Amino acid sequence: MVIFSGEIERIPAVPAPEKIKLRTSGVNLFYGTFQALRNISIEIPAQAITAIIGPSGCGKTSFLRLFNRMNDLIHNARVEGSVELDDMPIYDQNTDVVELRKRVGMVFQKPNPFPMSVFDNVAFGPRRHGKDNRKELEEIVERSLHRAALLDEVKDKIHESALSLSGGQQQRLCIARVLAVDPEVILMDEPCSALDPVATLKIEDLMRALSENYTIVIVTHNMQQAARVSDMAAFLMMADDKTGELVEYGPTNRVFTNPKDPRTESYITGRFG
Amino acid sequence: MIRSERGHGAKATERIAFGLLALATFLVVAPVIYIVVFILVNGSGSISWEFLTQAPRHRGLEGGIFPAIVGTFYLMIGTLLFALPVGVFSAIYLTEYARRNWLTRLINLSIVNLAGVPSIVFGLFGLGLFVLAMRSGSSLLAASLTLACQALAMIITTSREALMAVPRSYREGSLALGATKWQTVLHVVLPQAMPGIITGTVLATSRAIGETAPILAVGAAFLLPSLPSSPLDQFMALPYHLYIVATQVPGMPERTMWGTALVLLVVVLSFNTMAMVVRWRFRQRRV
Amino acid sequence: MLGTDAKSILKSIKALPFRKKVLLPVRILSDSRVPIGAKLVIPGLLLYLIMPLDLIPDFIPVLGQLDDLLVIILALGLIVRLCPPQVLHELVLKLGQTSSPPAQPKNQSGGRNPRLLKRFRLGEKIMELFIFGNGVLAIVVLVGIFGLLLKEGLPIFAHTPFWRFLFGDKWYPVSSPPTFGILPFLVASLMITVGAIIIALPVGVATAAYLAEVAPKAIRESVKPLIELLAGVPSVVIGFVGLLVLTPLVRNVFHLNTGLTGLTAAIMLAFMSLPVIVSVSEDALSMVPNEYKEASYALGATRWQTIVHVLIPAAISGITAAVMLGVGRAIGETMTVLMVAGGALSVPHSLAEPMRPMTATIAAEVNNAVRGGLQYQALFAIGAALFLITFATNLIADVVLERQKRRFQT
Ligand SMILES: Nc1ncnc2c1ncn2[C@@H]1O[C@H](COP(=O)(O)OP(=O)(O)O)[C@@H](O)[C@H]1O
Ligand SMILES: [Mg+2]
Numbered sequence: 001m002v003i004f005s006g007e008i009e010r011i012p013a014v015p016a017p018e019k020i021k022l023r024t025s026g027v028n029l030f031y032g033t034f035q036a037l038r039n040i041s042i043e044i045p046a047q048a049i050t051a052i053i054g055p056s057g058c059g060k061t062s063f064l065r066l067f068n069r070m071n072d073l074i075h076n077a078r079v080e081g082s083v084e085l086d087d088m089p090i091y092d093q094n095t096d097v098v099e100l101r102k103r104v105g106m107v108f109q110k111p112n113p114f115p116m117s118v119f120d121n122v123a124f125g126p127r128r129h130g131k132d133n134r135k136e137l138e139e140i141v142e143r144s145l146h147r148a149a150l151l152d153e154v155k156d157k158i159h160e161s162a163l164s165l166s167g168g169q170q171q172r173l174c175i176a177r178v179l180a181v182d183p184e185v186i187l188m189d190e191p192c193s194a195l196d197p198v199a200t201l202k203i204e205d206l207m208r209a210l211s212e213n214y215t216i217v218i219v220t221h222n223m224q225q226a227a228r229v230s231d232m233a234a235f236l237m238m239a240d241d242k243t244g245e246l247v248e249y250g251p252t253n254r255v256f257t258n259p260k261d262p263r264t265e266s267y268i269t270g271r272f273g
Numbered sequence: 274m275i276r277s278e279r280g281h282g283a284k285a286t287e288r289i290a291f292g293l294l295a296l297a298t299f300l301v302v303a304p305v306i307y308i309v310v311f312i313l314v315n316g317s318g319s320i321s322w323e324f325l326t327q328a329p330r331h332r333g334l335e336g337g338i339f340p341a342i343v344g345t346f347y348l349m350i351g352t353l354l355f356a357l358p359v360g361v362f363s364a365i366y367l368t369e370y371a372r373r374n375w376l377t378r379l380i381n382l383s384i385v386n387l388a389g390v391p392s393i394v395f396g397l398f399g400l401g402l403f404v405l406a407m408r409s410g411s412s413l414l415a416a417s418l419t420l421a422c423q424a425l426a427m428i429i430t431t432s433r434e435a436l437m438a439v440p441r442s443y444r445e446g447s448l449a450l451g452a453t454k455w456q457t458v459l460h461v462v463l464p465q466a467m468p469g470i471i472t473g474t475v476l477a478t479s480r481a482i483g484e485t486a487p488i489l490a491v492g493a494a495f496l497l498p499s500l501p502s503s504p505l506d507q508f509m510a511l512p513y514h515l516y517i518v519a520t521q522v523p524g525m526p527e528r529t530m531w532g533t534a535l536v537l538l539v540v541v542l543s544f545n546t547m548a549m550v551v552r553w554r555f556r557q558r559r560v
Numbered sequence: 561m562l563g564t565d566a567k568s569i570l571k572s573i574k575a576l577p578f579r580k581k582v583l584l585p586v587r588i589l590s591d592s593r594v595p596i597g598a599k600l601v602i603p604g605l606l607l608y609l610i611m612p613l614d615l616i617p618d619f620i621p622v623l624g625q626l627d628d629l630l631v632i633i634l635a636l637g638l639i640v641r642l643c644p645p646q647v648l649h650e651l652v653l654k655l656g657q658t659s660s661p662p663a664q665p666k667n668q669s670g671g672r673n674p675r676l677l678k679r680f681r682l683g684e685k686i687m688e689l690f691i692f693g694n695g696v697l698a699i700v701v702l703v704g705i706f707g708l709l710l711k712e713g714l715p716i717f718a719h720t721p722f723w724r725f726l727f728g729d730k731w732y733p734v735s736s737p738p739t740f741g742i743l744p745f746l747v748a749s750l751m752i753t754v755g756a757i758i759i760a761l762p763v764g765v766a767t768a769a770y771l772a773e774v775a776p777k778a779i780r781e782s783v784k785p786l787i788e789l790l791a792g793v794p795s796v797v798i799g800f801v802g803l804l805v806l807t808p809l810v811r812n813v814f815h816l817n818t819g820l821t822g823l824t825a826a827i828m829l830a831f832m833s834l835p836v837i838v839s840v841s842e843d844a845l846s847m848v849p850n851e852y853k854e855a856s857y858a859l860g861a862t863r864w865q866t867i868v869h870v871l872i873p874a875a876i877s878g879i880t881a882a883v884m885l886g887v888g889r890a891i892g893e894t895m896t897v898l899m900v901a902g903g904a905l906s907v908p909h910s911l912a913e914p915m916r917p918m919t920a921t922i923a924a925e926v927n928n929a930v931r932g933g934l935q936y937q938a939l940f941a942i943g944a945a946l947f948l949i950t951f952a953t954n955l956i957a958d959v960v961l962e963r964q965k966r967r968f969q970t
Binding site: 284285286290293294295298299300301302303304305306308309311312337358359362363365366367369370373376379380383384385386387388389390391392393394395396397398400401402405417422425429453454455476479480483484485486489490492512513514515519520530534536537538542543545549 | 681683685687688690691692694695696697698699701702703704705708709711712719740762763764767769770771774775783785786787788789790792793794795796797798799800801803805827831834838862863864886888889891892893894895898899919923924926927929939940943946947950951953954955958
């Protein structure tokens with residue numbers, strides 16, 4: 001696979017004719033009595049990059065974690081409304097969370113490679129899912145590292161600790177780790193916020209390449225980044241009671257050049273100066 | 274110029290007060306050093322190859338303490354064998370599985386109180402349950418189980434701390450890859466927490482094998498013709514041996530007491546020190 | 561009972577793949593037509609798993625859990641047996657029909673991908689059950705201890721009424737008829753503990769204040785391991801040194817007939833409860849927010865004034881907890897008091913007399929008591945009393961500590 005850098009602006013995808021991969025309808029999220037999200041309804045197209053933007057604390061992370069039920073880990077979190085993956089409700093009683101997370105991978109804000117070797121990090125997922133043939137694992141690791149554009153850099157360090165890699169490499173390792181599980185959706189929570197500009201560009205290129213095959217949802221507070229990489233953009237903002245609401249959602253071009261909501265405009269222009 | 278008279282007086286008071294505080298600290302520390310040095314000095318003279326490798330003769334008046342050393346060693350293994358898995362799995366339950374509900378609160382309460390139960394009461398428990406009800410007699414097995422119960426609270430507490438020190442992000446990373454909870458615990462959390470768990474366990478075990486009251490109640494032996502050959506055999510142990518030679522046998526030469534005390538102290542403190550060094554080294558590394 | 565019909569059902573169960581065999585009891589339990597008896601097997605099973613007394617005790621690794629595993633399998637079988645044949649037949653047929661992933665026979669229009677449906681992971685479930693069993697073991701042990709103490713100890717009250725046991729001042733366990741009054745031991749425990757705390761409280765808190773606020777880093781770093789070391793020295797060793805060193809000292813200084821007195825024991829216990837008092841008090845002192853201190857300095861107070869008027873009052877609940885824990889340690893300590901307190905059986909009138917606290921009484925007599933005899937029962941009753949006392953002190957300490965933590969953590 002070729003990694004493009006500096007790809008030309010893509011024609012924004014319109015959700016209607018495309019397949020909807022993820023859908024929320026009327027979602028409310030509570031932490032205890034505090035409501036973090038209110039009445040969020042959104043349809044996220046397949047094989048495209050959707051950016052979630054908004055001021056910090058507006059609930060972007062909470063929103064993203066809806067899709068792989070990561071919020072289940074928080075003891076007082078409660079979800080109302082429905083979230084669907086391929087039209088299947090994922091907050092159903094019968095949903096297998098482990099299966100869901102195999103199909104919906106996640107990259108975290110701070111790179112979090114396990115304190116093991118590069119190889120073991122990438123092989124972690126496949127091993128847990130029952131692959132233990134060394135040959136097969138080696139293939140998967142190599143392929144995943146390659147697709148994460150990391151193979152050349154770590155070829156000689158594959159059995160060294162992942163913690164010895166640079167921040168940008170660690171984050172791409174985390175992406176490779178997700179790719180090794182072969183998910184359909186990749187959720188990314190401000191994947192570049194801890195990285196320098198060069199590493200950031202590398203990850204952005206990688207996302208573009210990956211969006212051919214994967215549905216990518218990325219949280220970012222960097223407007224330029226959202227404009228550069230995403231096909232769709234959703235703007236979340238806190239209401240007066242600090243609860244996050246979806247203010248605007250549409251093709252990135254349209255949201256950035258011709259926002260319908262004045263709040264979106266002031267946020268974007270405020271950021272752009 | 275700025276200092277007033279009153280300020281001067283306050284300063285003087287402060288100096289005296291701090292002197293008293295330092296004195297108090299000295300009062301705490303000096304006896305510790307005194308005990309250790311005292312035993313080292315007095316005991317080292319009685320340590321001989323014979324003392325360490327021979328069984329006691331003539332009601333312990335002659336010979337060595339070898340069976341007691343071996344017994345204490347066995348007790349340590351036994352205690353570790355029982356307390357480590359139970360303690361670690363309890364800690365895993367509390368940190369990884371338990372929800373915040375009344376049951377969890379009850380367990381926490383139990384641990385706090387278990388840690389405060391007097392050692393002689395553990396001894397009664399061991400006597401009533403393991404020695405008599407389970408019919409394992411005054412055996413290594415019964416004593417190990419009793420000491421394990423006593424070490425349990427501390428092992429759970431320290432293991433829980435070690436598990437909680439593993440960053441959340443590792444757990445989330447693993448779960449997000451579709452690993453199950455147990456897989457996450459086994460492959461990500463436990464390896465990270467292992468040094469802390471081992472340190473705490475060694476510390477708890479070394480405390481437990483220094484205990485006399487529980488094995489006294491369970492029925493340690495003072496003199497045995499042979500070493501225990503199975504967990505159901507009777508046993509000798511260093512702390513109990515020291516208690517007997519120091520208080521129960523008239524005409525006991527002092528050097529036997531000192532030697533026994535020294536060996537016991539060295540055994541227990543070397544484990545303590547080992548645990549502390551391991552903990553310190555891993556703390557350094559984590560920074 | 562087993563008709564031909566049942567046999568054919570069993571045959572078709574045997575034909576099921578392993579995963580479905582395991583699933584069968586689950587299906588049976590979720591079926592409303594199944595009698596309550598079959599459903600009660602599950603709580604019964606859980607009860608067995610957490611019970612301390614089972615075939616092979618859970619304390620024994622691997623083997624101890626083997627019987628639990630066996631019981632799980634037996635219980636699954638029992639559930640299948642208790643299910644009415646028609647229902648069983650139907651469920652087996654249903655299980656046999658569905659295709660390899662155990663998809664529910666629900667009609668989902670959008671459900672193209674059955675992979676999201678809940679899977680039954682046997683290993684995971686067993687592990688969960690096992691971990692849960694270990695998790696509740698602390699409760700089981702604690703309740704087990706108290707239960708056993710009561711079971712073995714309560715019968716003594718048939719011989720000696722409760723109040724006479726508690727306030728009787730004569731303890732003649734082996735004369736005939738025997739008399740069991742534990743007042744001498746209660747008083748001894750009380751005196752020694754109070755004495756110990758009177759000594760340990762000022763010294764411990766002063767040390768904690770010194771370490772937390774005054775001591776240079778080098779001193780702090782070298783004193784703390786020493787105090788930790790003290791906590792690790794076996795009590796019999798401390799008792800031994802006390803016997804040789806402190807006993808003659810006390811006799812000579814106070815001109816007593818013997819150095820084996822409550823006072824000697826109190827001094828030893830003060831020393832032994834210092835590690836917990838110092839460390840918990842120091843934690844409490846360092847938990848006080850810096851703003852308190854700064855506010856005090858800003859008003860021109862010296863460090864000493866700040867310690868006395870700001871820090872110690874702010875940390876008072878933590879210090880209280882430290883003292884409670886010290887009390888618990890002192891009441892429960894056995895070997896030193898057995899060795900140095902003198903062991904007299906009459907009610908002591910002053911600390912300078914020989915005496916025998918509760919713990920020492922148990923330790924001194926437990927090996928002579930005949931199982932189930934009156935003396936044995938009386939010793940267990942003393943154990944129960946000790947348990948209750950230490951339970952109360954620890955509980956208070958825990959509650960107070962929690963309060964202190966909550967106060968400064970928000
Ligand atoms: N575990 C939690 N418990 C309680 N409140 C939380 C928790 N996580 C996040 N919040 C609150 O929810 C809101 C949204 O948080 P988050 O989703 O992290 O926002 P963002 O990612 O946009 O910065 C914030 O007000 C935050 O304080
Ligand atoms: Mg965030």
